[in-house]
Amino acid sequence: MPDYRIERDSMGEMRVPAGALYGAQTARALENFPISGITFPRRFYRAMGLIKKAAALTNRDLGLLDPRIADAIARAAGEVADGRLDEHLVVDIFQTGSGTSTNMNVNEVIANRATEILGGERGSKLVHPNDHVNLGQSSNDVIPTAIRIAALEAIEEELAPALERLGTALQEKARAWDGIVKIGRTHLMDATPIRLGQEFSGYASQVDHALRRLRMARAHLVELPLGGTAVGTGINTHPEFARRAIALLAEWTGLPFREAENHFEAQGSQDALVEASALVRTVAVGILKIANDIRWLASGPRTGIGELVLPPVQPGSSIMPGKVNPVIAESLMMVCVQVMGNDLTVSLGGQHGNFELNVMMPVMAHNLLQSITLLARAVDNFTRRAVAGLEANRQRCEEMVERSLAMVTSLAPVIGYDRAAALAKKAHEENRTIRELLLAEKVLPADEIARLLDPWSMTEPGLGKGEGGG
Numbered sequence: 001m002p003d004y005r006i007e008r009d010s011m012g013e014m015r016v017p018a019g020a021l022y023g024a025q026t027a028r029a030l031e032n033f034p035i036s037g038i039t040f041p042r043r044f045y046r047a048m049g050l051i052k053k054a055a056a057l058t059n060r061d062l063g064l065l066d067p068r069i070a071d072a073i074a075r076a077a078g079e080v081a082d083g084r085l086d087e088h089l090v091v092d093i094f095q096t097g098s099g100t101s102t103n104m105n106v107n108e109v110i111a112n113r114a115t116e117i118l119g120g121e122r123g124s125k126l127v128h129p130n131d132h133v134n135l136g137q138s139s140n141d142v143i144p145t146a147i148r149i150a151a152l153e154a155i156e157e158e159l160a161p162a163l164e165r166l167g168t169a170l171q172e173k174a175r176a177w178d179g180i181v182k183i184g185r186t187h188l189m190d191a192t193p194i195r196l197g198q199e200f201s202g203y204a205s206q207v208d209h210a211l212r213r214l215r216m217a218r219a220h221l222v223e224l225p226l227g228g229t230a231v232g233t234g235i236n237t238h239p240e241f242a243r244r245a246i247a248l249l250a251e252w253t254g255l256p257f258r259e260a261e262n263h264f265e266a267q268g269s270q271d272a273l274v275e276a277s278a279l280v281r282t283v284a285v286g287i288l289k290i291a292n293d294i295r296w297l298a299s300g301p302r303t304g305i306g307e308l309v310l311p312p313v314q315p316g317s318s319i320m321p322g323k324v325n326p327v328i329a330e331s332l333m334m335v336c337v338q339v340m341g342n343d344l345t346v347s348l349g350g351q352h353g354n355f356e357l358n359v360m361m362p363v364m365a366h367n368l369l370q371s372i373t374l375l376a377r378a379v380d381n382f383t384r385r386a387v388a389g390l391e392a393n394r395q396r397c398e399e400m401v402e403r404s405l406a407m408v409t410s411l412a413p414v415i416g417y418d419r420a421a422a423l424a425k426k427a428h429e430e431n432r433t434i435r436e437l438l439l440a441e442k443v444l445p446a447d448e449i450a451r452l453l454d455p456w457s458m459t460e461p462g463l464g465k466g467e468g469g470g
Contacts, residue, residue, distance in 0.1 A: 007123045021088040021122065023108035023129065029101035035094040040102060040362070041369050045089055047149035048106045049081025051142055051226065052133060054248040055241075059135050062238050068118065069132055076113035077133075085109055093366045097352070097359025099143035107133040136237040138229040140267055140357050145226040147365040151276055152221040152255055154369060155214055158376035163214070163283070166379050167207035169387045170290075174200035181455040182307055182397035183404045190404040193458045196307070196392055203290045210283040217279045220272035222256050224249070228263030231356040270358045274350035277368045281343035284375055288336035291382060294390070295329040306396045311389030328386040335378035342367035401455045407434040410452045415443065 004015045009024035016027045053074045060070030079085050088109045095101045107129035112122045114133070120126035127133065134142075178197030185191055226249075227242025229235050234242070242259045250257040260266035300306035316325030345367045349360030358364075401407070408424040411434075415423075427437045438449045451457075 005123050021085060021109040021112045022105055023112065025104040026091060026108050029091045029095060033092040033095045035092045038093045039090060040365060042083060043150040043154050043369060044146055044365060045086065046081045047146040049077045050249055050252055051146055052106065052110055053077035054245040055137055057248065058241055058245040062240060064238060065132065065135060069127055072114035072117040072127060073110055073133055075117055076110045079113060080106060080110060085113065093362045095362055097361060098139045098357060099362050100139040103139035103142050104129065136241045140230055141225040141228040143361050144267060144270060145224045147273060148221045148224055151368055151372065152218060153253060154372040155217060159372050160211060160214055162376040162379040163207050163211050166383045167204050169383050170200055170204035170207060173390060174204055177392050180392055180394050180397050181401055181459060183400050190406040192406050192409050193401050193455045195459045196397060198459060206286045206290060210286055213279045213282055217276040221276055222258055223260040223266060224257050225260050225263055225266035227259060228267050232263035232267045268356045269353040270350050270361065270364060273364050273368055274347055277343045277346035277371065280371050280375065281340055284336040284339035287379060288333050291329040291332045295326040298326055307393055309391040309393055310386055313385055328382055332378045332382045335374045339371040339375055342371045403433055405434060407453055410458055
């Protein structure tokens with residue numbers, strides 16, 4: 001048996017591997033785009049399979065497609081959605097800017113698989129990739145529809161749950177450590193005391209705000225361009241096609257997808273993707289702050305800050321025995337930086353919505369979907385391997401509070417700012433604590449000193465317990 005077969009597209013004949021479900025246009029794309037070896041991710045192909053299935057069933061019900069062919073397409077498209085035909089979905093991300101090559105790759109795979117289901121031979125076009133599988137569609141509305149579906153499903157099923165788990169873990173630490181007073185820091189320098197629980201409540205709130213921001217992405221990702229075909233006019237599409245097909249997509253995904261309010265906006269621009277990427281990037285910026293803070297607070301164990309103790313997960317050095325590093329936090333931080341870089345690519349891609357079509361959709365899809373998945377996985381890993389086993393070093397926290405010169409802040413309303421500053425300077429020069437200096441110089445009665453230097457009282461609002469600034 002030959003190891004290839006001949007298939008044809010509008011430009012002529014192409015050799016196609018005998019075992020491949022794809023056809024001539026895909027084979028041509030493989031020759032034209034030998035760039036990266038990176039293809040669209042699984043979620044995107046799931047979305048493509050769902051779209052093709054919804055299109056086939058809708059066209060059948062509208063009387064536009066033979067029921068036998070429609071049902072075979074729907075079955076084959078379901079296999080694409082389920083990941084059973086991934087080995088045949090092979091076109092590089094760096095291809096035509098509309099994603100036409102990938103749309104045709106999917107069309108050809110479904111057409112050949114549906115042909116087999118009906119008892120025909122691959123390449124015979126018993127089921128045609130354009131006339132049947134792509135009926136009522138264009139790459140220009142299908143690809144942005146698939147990106148939106150994939151992105152929103154990834155946010156809802158991966159990133160949002162990962163953030164919820166992180167937020168819960170941080171809130172648990174906040175409650176458990178509310179009785180531990182430590183020194184606050186601003187400008188990397190000692191500031192007035194804060195409770196460790198208060199600090200972690202701030203991290204938990206950051207995550208809560210991140211979840212709220214992600215919900216904002218839903219508003220525009222649910223608008224699907226399907227039905228606009230080539231330029232947004234809906235040429236060659238039944239007037240009921242978009243509404244009916246999108247209703248099926250909403251039913252199957254459980255997400256409130258609806259037809260785009262304006263198909264020219266939904267295809268000529270990809271602002272919804274730019275917005276979603278920016279929101280994911282904003283989440284990454286906040287998560288990096290949390291990971292980096294925890295990394296610093298756990299630095300040491302003897303010569304760093306050392307207020308936290310991270311669970312040891314692996315040896316930290318190939319030369320220094322016994323060294324353990326904050327590797328899980330560092331891993332998450334690198335992912336966050338990658339997300340920020342991905343967002344720049346998406347933003348630049350969004351600028352190339354030329355007239356009625358954006359021509360950067362494949363790379364925008366790759367970067368947005370990678371950002372969502374990477375961040376979700378890294379956040380979950382951080383929650384499980386770092387935050388869950390994180391411990392507080394109460395003794396270290398208390399020692400550092402007592403030694404901080406910022407303790408003098410609570411005296412300022414009583415003895416004045418200038419005198420308090422002079423005392424802090426002297427305590428630093430003589431390597432004494434504020435308490436030791438005040439008692440030695442009898443600046444105030446001992447009981448008054450004890451009241452003013454009570455660290456816990458400095459963690460709540462009130463006069464005579466410290467003032468803001470710096």
